[in-house]
Amino acid sequence: MVEAVAEAGDLDVVRKPLAFNPLGWLLNLRPGGSLFTLRPGARKSIAAPWPDVVVSAGKRSAAVALWIRARSGGRTRLVHLGRPSAPLGWFDLVVTTPQYDLPARPNVLLQRFPPTKAAGRRVAVRPDLAALPRPRLMAIAGGDADPQRLDADAARRFAEAALASARESGGAALLATSPRTPREAVAALKAVAAVADVSVGLSVYGEGADDYRAFLDAADAFLVTDDSASMITEAALSGAPVELFALPRRPGLKVRAFRALRRIAGRRAAEWTVALGLVRANRDIDRFIAALRADGLLDGGARAAGVAAAELADVASRVRALAGASRR
Incomplete structure (x- = not known):
């Protein structure tokens, strides 16, 4: 940025x-x-x-x-x-x-x-990825971002959703992790990919070749965990349609404390404390997503x-x- x-x-x-x-x-x-x-x-x-x-x-x-x-x-x-x-x-x-x-x-x-x-024009798709059946769905896993939690169960359901989409479309799934993806989530993704009944690619950050950029260039559509504005933005700017996978919400202490402040003191008082730097405002990714959806910026095309x-x-x-x- x-x-x-x-x-x-x-x-x-x-x-x-x-x-x-x-x-x-x-x-x-x-x-x-x-x-x-x-x-x-x-x-x-x-x-x-x-x-x-x-x-x-x-x-x-x-x-x-x-x-x-x-x-x-x-x-x-x-x-x-x-x-x-x-x-x-x-x-x-x-x-x-x-x-x-x-x-x-x-x-x-x-x-x-x-x-x-x-976003610039995409480069040519790598031959091994171009050989995969289309549409190619890139599924990007992020990590914990209070209150979102990417645990092993959420990672398994995320991977299964990506494979189900590829199965229904007759295409392929490209699974990619980020630097923030927890080890237990990576293990769950690997386990699902190992028994996939569709064409699948897997890129794990920090393990072997990094295929993340190549997957981006090859993707016809995206499934992204809803924890990261930067990941969502990167997918949206590709011009391909973006679906979001809702992670479970389990708020930590700071999130709960700020919510309590707004509830007790009121929105205006909470805004005053944020404006003065006394309190760090909560990060509410749902507000970011809602604004993009309202303007059709996750639907694909050149608008985003x-x-x-x-x-x-x-x-x-x-x-x-x-x-x-x-x-x-």
Whole structure:
């Protein structure tokens, strides 16, 4: 996301890979930010000359961005992607999507997709995958993302649903895992694939050749677990229709606590605490999915890629404007 925005802004880009220490749980309540959460090597890399704009994502990088602006004398403009877990007013632009349910503010830009490079034309399908019967369904398994849980039972049902779809269509199933897929879920997927009565491919992250990208190029349709906005976005931008597999919901302590806050204090008070950075808003993927479905962005075709490209162009224009303001 960060690189997509930086490159689309058509500005000189300097990448600063960040490595964090265990202090990442600290709240971002210092307007001048800090480098407390950085490991020594990464800390040394944050040095002048200070940029016109910092594009950040994630709770821990927000503190680094704030620190850079303070050292620049307030000249550097800040763009944050997602939810900064800090007072929203400290940033010049916050680009977010519906699952974070951030309060409406003049500097908060709500979009349907995370900032993503426009999907390019697919490359030729690899010969061994092209030989599989069509339609080819790519089934992408994510992992736990509170409150969603991908346990062995959910993984088994997910794989069985993919094979049933391939069986009904007369096509093939391409099963792929992600870096977040738990070991017990991987084992369940392997067990189902081993006894499949349809043509099946399996790509397990970290085991052997990584066929994930090749599967994407070969897919005529997708089945995706409903835990990851980035996975859903990648599938939607392919132009193939996307179905979602609902994972079981078992909320953890943080999700339950935020729900209790909203129930007791009311929505407006909860929004106030989020806007001030006192509370990290829940991630509600169902809101993200509902917005895509309402606009037909999971139905296949070129519309999803067109919307994503227009949204990225909007963010890029705003980044260029902030860079120009920084130089004045």
